[in-house]
Amino acid sequence: MSTVQSLINDVSQKINALETAQALYSRQLSPDFSTFDYINTDELGLSRILAALLDPKGSHAQKESFLRLFVEYCLPVIYKDDNWQIFLNNIEKTEVFLEEVTGKSETQRRMDIYLRCQVDDDSYGICIENKPYAADQLDQMKDYAIELKNRKHKLWHLVYLNEDNDVPSEYSVDTKTLESWITSNQYSHLRFSDLIGWLKACQVECQNHSVSEFIAQLTKFIQKKFMGIEDMNEDNAVLEIMKKSVENIEASIQISNNVDKMKKELIQKLIRDVKAKFIEKYNKGLYQLDVSYIGTGKNYEQINFIILNYNKGYISFEFQGANFDRPCLGIKFNPRKEVKNCVESSNMKFVLNRELTKNNVGAAPLWPAYYYFDPQDWKGSSEAWLMINEGTMADKILEEMDTVFQVLNDNHLLNEKF
Secondary structure, eight states: OOHHHHHHHHHHHHHHHHHHHHHHTHHHHOTTOOGGGGSOOSHHHHHHHHHHHHOTTSTTOOTTHHHHHHHHHHOHHHHTOGGGHHHHHTGGGOEEEEEEEOTTTTOOOEEEEEEEEEETTEEEEEEEEEOSSOOOOTTHHHHHHHHHHHTTOSEEEEEEEESSOSSOOTTTSOHHHHHHHHHTTOEEEEEGGGHHHHHHHHHHHOOOHHHHHHHHHHHHHHHHHHHOOSOHHHHHHHHHHHTSSHHHHHHHHHHHHHHHHHHHHHHHHHHHHHHHHIIIIIOOSSEEEEEEEOSSOOTTOEEEEEETTOOSEEEEEEEEETTTEEEEEEEEESSTHHHHHOTTHHHHHHHHHHHOTTSOOEEETTEEEEEEOSSOOOSSOSHHHHHHHHTOHHHHHHHHHHHHHHHHHHTTOSOOOO
16 A cells, blocks of 8 residues: 555544544534634624724723734734834824725725824824735725825834735735835735734733633634634644654655645536536526636636626626635626626625525625625635535536526616626
């Protein structure tokens, strides 16, 4: 038996043993329970949670300790900069604002989280742009920088918080401007996974059990949502097997090197299945299938229904993350100005929310109406890939795309043309 096969067998046996133990002791462990299943975790909801923890006057009652640890763990360019020491020495004076309107620049945007610290005649400003799911907007980061400059801060800093992208898109800020911010210590890129060290430090510092437990639940949510870690006990057990010997480490690397290839091959199977199922069940002459934008694993790859006699938008199944992760489904427009120009765009969200009661339908600059497709985690969970392998994923995607089309069409929302 090869070392790779032996490793896979060992991991499978360990996971089966853990699943058996969890089944036996599920009442004591409650492995599937999470506080964050009952909390709003869309972009605004996450901003609200982070802002509450960062606020020195927040109800957590831990004063400025969480904010100080945030700067230390997540914004080292500020923490180590002598010019910011006055801010750090007076960090307890910091005010935290949610959805702060950019009135000074007259752009009327909203800064997700805005920190302002006034020390005598000088002020310090930090803007955190929270991007857990949505795409960048035109000149968004540039407008935030202009706003901070216009507020006459002695020092200001922009934070771009997401998981997949290394930097904001050039749609939001051009490379030359971004490089000037980095050189001037005015910009930090932060991943959600980077928050884990900060949150663990907050737990150590925290003196209240309820707050500490909330932070633990937030940590678990981030690990599951953005890092693909379903169960830390299982994850640690598998890691121990992987590190058990030199042979296991080598085999683990071999497996890791082939995971992306396996996913791409399964995506090719999904494309074939979608084409076949479309011809079999969904070729009704109302829309055409387009699978030309999927297969390589880049951000925003998609499967589309091109609606005949309607040229404003199309029904889309789109991966929001790279390497085929976090899919959403709905109606999408290009370019984004057409969302504002379409008189029916707001009704699309309303109607889909009314008809698709199990889905939380939202809207975004390019999407008059969309929801997050289930299963959502394609990065760390095997569920979606097993469905592709079994041939059931194509049916699920096409059925939901057709349902969105039928709801919009039956409500006469696909009649408007350019």
